[in-house]
Amino acid sequence: MERELTEYFGEYTFNEATMKKYLSAEVYAALKRTIDSGEDLSPEDAEAVAAAMKTWAIERGATHFTHWFQPMTGVTAEKHDSFISPVGDGSIIMEFSGKELIKGESDASSFPSGGLRATFEARGYTAWDCTSPAFLRKSDSGVTLCIPTAFCSYTGEALDKKTPLLRSMEAISKQAVRVLHLFGKNDVKHVDVCVGAEQEYFLIDRSKYLQRDDLIYSGRTLFGAMPPKGQEMDDHYFGAIKERISAFMSELDVELWKLGILAKTEHNEAAPAQHELAPIYSTVNIETDHNQLVMETMKKIAARHGLTCLLHEKPFAGVNGSGKHNNWSLVTDTGENLMKPGKNPHENLQFLLITAAVIRAVDEHAELLRMAASCPGNDQRLGASEAPPAIVSIFLGAQLEDIYAQFAANGRAISSKKRENLSMGVNSIPSIKKDVTDRNRTSTFAFTGNKFELRMVGSSMSIADPNTVLNTIVADALCDMADELEKSTDFENDVCALISRTINEHKRVVFAGDGYANEWKTEAAKRGLPNKESFVDAIEALKFDNTVRVFEKHKVLSRTELESRAEINYEIYAKTINIEARTMAEMASRKFLPATIRYIRRLGEAINEVNQAVGSEYSATEAEILKECSQHLADANAAYKKLVAEIGIAAGISDTCEKAMYFRKTVVKTMEALRKPIDQLELIVDDRLWPVPTYGELIFEV
Ligand code: ADP
Numbered sequence: 261m262e263r264e265l266t267e268y269f270g271e272y273t274f275n276e277a278t279m280k281k282y283l284s285a286e287v288y289a290a291l292k293r294t295i296d297s298g299e300d301l302s303p304e305d306a307e308a309v310a311a312a313m314k315t316w317a318i319e320r321g322a323t324h325f326t327h328w329f330q331p332m333t334g335v336t337a338e339k340h341d342s343f344i345s346p347v348g349d350g351s352i353i354m355e356f357s358g359k360e361l362i363k364g365e366s367d368a369s370s371f372p373s374g375g376l377r378a379t380f381e382a383r384g385y386t387a388w389d390c391t392s393p394a395f396l397r398k399s400d401s402g403v404t405l406c407i408p409t410a411f412c413s414y415t416g417e418a419l420d421k422k423t424p425l426l427r428s429m430e431a432i433s434k435q436a437v438r439v440l441h442l443f444g445k446n447d448v449k450h451v452d453v454c455v456g457a458e459q460e461y462f463l464i465d466r467s468k469y470l471q472r473d474d475l476i477y478s479g480r481t482l483f484g485a486m487p488p489k490g491q492e493m494d495d496h497y498f499g500a501i502k503e504r505i506s507a508f509m510s511e512l513d514v515e516l517w518k519l520g521i522l523a524k525t526e527h528n529e530a531a532p533a534q535h536e537l538a539p540i541y542s543t544v545n546i547e548t549d550h551n552q553l554v555m556e557t558m559k560k561i562a563a564r565h566g567l568t569c570l571l572h573e574k575p576f577a578g579v580n581g582s583g584k585h586n587n588w589s590l591v592t593d594t595g596e597n598l599m600k601p602g603k604n605p606h607e608n609l610q611f612l613l614i615t616a617a618v619i620r621a622v623d624e625h626a627e628l629l630r631m632a633a634s635c636p637g638n639d640q641r642l643g644a645s646e647a648p649p650a651i652v653s654i655f656l657g658a659q660l661e662d663i664y665a666q667f668a669a670n671g672r673a674i675s676s677k678k679r680e681n682l683s684m685g686v687n688s689i690p691s692i693k694k695d696v697t698d699r700n701r702t703s704t705f706a707f708t709g710n711k712f713e714l715r716m717v718g719s720s721m722s723i724a725d726p727n728t729v730l731n732t733i734v735a736d737a738l739c740d741m742a743d744e745l746e747k748s749t750d751f752e753n754d755v756c757a758l759i760s761r762t763i764n765e766h767k768r769v770v771f772a773g774d775g776y777a778n779e780w781k782t783e784a785a786k787r788g789l790p791n792k793e794s795f796v797d798a799i800e801a802l803k804f805d806n807t808v809r810v811f812e813k814h815k816v817l818s819r820t821e822l823e824s825r826a827e828i829n830y831e832i833y834a835k836t837i838n839i840e841a842r843t844m845a846e847m848a849s850r851k852f853l854p855a856t857i858r859y860i861r862r863l864g865e866a867i868n869e870v871n872q873a874v875g876s877e878y879s880a881t882e883a884e885i886l887k888e889c890s891q892h893l894a895d896a897n898a899a900y901k902k903l904v905a906e907i908g909i910a911a912g913i914s915d916t917c918e919k920a921m922y923f924r925k926t927v928v929k930t931m932e933a934l935r936k937p938i939d940q941l942e943l944i945v946d947d948r949l950w951p952v953p954t955y956g957e958l959i960f961e962v
């Protein structure tokens with residue numbers, strides 16, 4: 261019999277309801293205090309929580325537990341231990357102690373540390389993040405209890421993406437509370453960062469995926485000519501979902517619901533074979549964990565349906581890439597969303613001040629934000645026609661823009677634009693109220709009614725970095741504002757003056773036009789807005805004085821931790837491009853060049869036969885095709901040889917930044933030079949000889 265959703269929702273998580281059932285009232289209360297306000301959990305209480313967690317997990321078939329963490333690779337890692345413990349007579353008992361719950365030790369030397377840890381100091385610790393619920397992972401190999409953890413070095417430096425995120429949440433909460441107290445909201449003790457991450461992805465047929473080394477090794481196609489049809493008919497976007505895909509989506513939803521993940525909407529995206537999943541938002545650290553689980557579950561379920569889920573930002577050139585829309589807001593422990601403008605936004609000084617802090621933060625740290633929303637794959641997407649440009653700008657919408665313009669000009673605002681009725685011209689359809697502003701899909705950072713939406717994030721990325729940056733830079737702006745206003749003797753006037761001054765200083769970052777248009781690049785340059793075209797170029801923002809100052813001030817990351825992150829990013833970039841370049845070289849030499857030679861040989865044979873049978877005046881067309889193939893073959897071979905030589909040169913560069921730059925400036929160009937003739941050949945060579953499935957087969961035949 262089918263079970264009701266309400267019955268199985270969250271059944272794989274050790275959530276509050278389960279805790280209540282499995283813990284004594286006292287232990288539950290103690291744990292709740294730790295979760296809500298970070299109080300220390302006593303060893304006895306930890307012991308009791310561990311025992312309860314173990315009972316709960318074992319009842320559901322678990323044999324192992326793991327500290328689940330998020331190293332700086334951006335994916336998750338885990339080390340499995342079984343619950344078994346020998347009792348001496350050859351039998352075992354199932355054991356899991358408070359110590360094992362709270363702290364794990366893991367040989368950290370195989371994770372990137374960016375020089376934070378010498379190999380002789382390989383100790384790394386994982387520490388339980390009790391604010392994110394433990395969960396069960398079921399697979400063919402059994403059931404594992406997964407405990408979300410933070411990961412740090414022997415000396416306490418963050419080796420993961422979770423630790424700084426948690427630190428940044430504390431920082432922004434502290435500063436936002438200061439500001440709210442100034443507005444008389446003295447009952448607010450805590451402010452949460454809420455995030456909903458919309459996830460885009462592609463699904464393709466697994467058997468075809470397995471025929472392409474580029475997809476297997478780099479997650480994207482490195483060759484491929486455009487099929488006759490792309491996405492120009494807009495018939496996939498929000499289109500009816502194919503049966504095979506909807507079977508995938510239904511199973512995905514159920515699996516995510518069991519994990520307590522609020523998967524809400526599923527629809528087709530713009531490109532053929534592209535789809536999107538949106539959850540209902542949660543606190544940012546939980547959403548970060550959930551988004552990792554969403555990505556992991558997508559891959560797992562896809563395989564069950566004979567599909568492969570591609571999370572790469574740009575799996576196919578020429579059609580849309582995938583991103584992750586990071587919806588961000590601040591919500592108090594009293595339930596107030598600080599990003600909600602209310603009925604008369606021009607009178608809502610608290611909202612206008614806090615939003616002005618966001619504007620200031622984004623303008624001051626645009627390069628850092630761009631950096632945090634970047635990964636090697638996103639370089640193929642940002643700045644391309646369908647994606648937000650690499651220029652960070654803010655879209656506020658007509659109503660807010662007008663109010664801030666009033667503040668900028670007069671130090672106050674006296675009116676708000678009102679919502680209008682929308683008439684459809686059909687009497688039987690009730691009239692509906694329009695939003696005060698239309699959406700602007702081309703903006704990198706858009707205000708969408710009660711939240712900001714950062715649209716630059718890549719689809720494969722962890723959302724931890726962009727949110728760590730957002731939280732920290734906004735915390736800093738709020739901190740300065742609180743410093744200033746705590747000294748004020750005429751609060752209302754001073755708030756208005758501060759809003760007005762902030763907007764005047766930072767309005768250059770506000771932009772309502774078409775972010776995809778070329779004119780915007782020129783205009784942005786005139787305004788002095790940075791445009792870091794590549795991820796590699798943006799990495800240095802981690803080392804800017806202003807970055808270090810702000811991150812150290814709010815105790816999110818130290819200079820050393822920031823420098824190590826820069827180092828790791830250069831390394832990740834260089835390694836990624838190295839893999840892509842090597843994959844291209846191998847595919848060219850072992851697949852495309854031989855296929856072309858085979859075709860040329862057939863053409864040669866055909867020409868000979870025609871010449872013998874009827875004379876050479878009849879083989880001119882074949883000869884022309886042969887010559888064309890031969891020219892592309894020569895170009896491809898030259899680029900191939902150049903690429904191989906450059907891969908060798910790169911291997912000899914030891915400085916990571918220099919190496920990354922060499923890949924970006926030199927190797928990437930040669931990769932393009934190799935792709936071009938081969939994509940040309942794909943359009944000429946007999947398709948029965950072409951060694952890999954084409955774009956058409958990959959994205960239209962799912
Ligand atoms: P829209 O249609 O304007 O994009 P949706 O309601 O579809 O808005 O929400 C998009 C995403 O934003 C969802 O993941 C949703 O949960 C999330 N979201 C909605 N409100 C908030 C909020 N206050 N803070 C953070 N995320 C939010």
Ligand code: MG
Nearest residue numbers: 458585587713
């Ligand atoms: Mg959206």
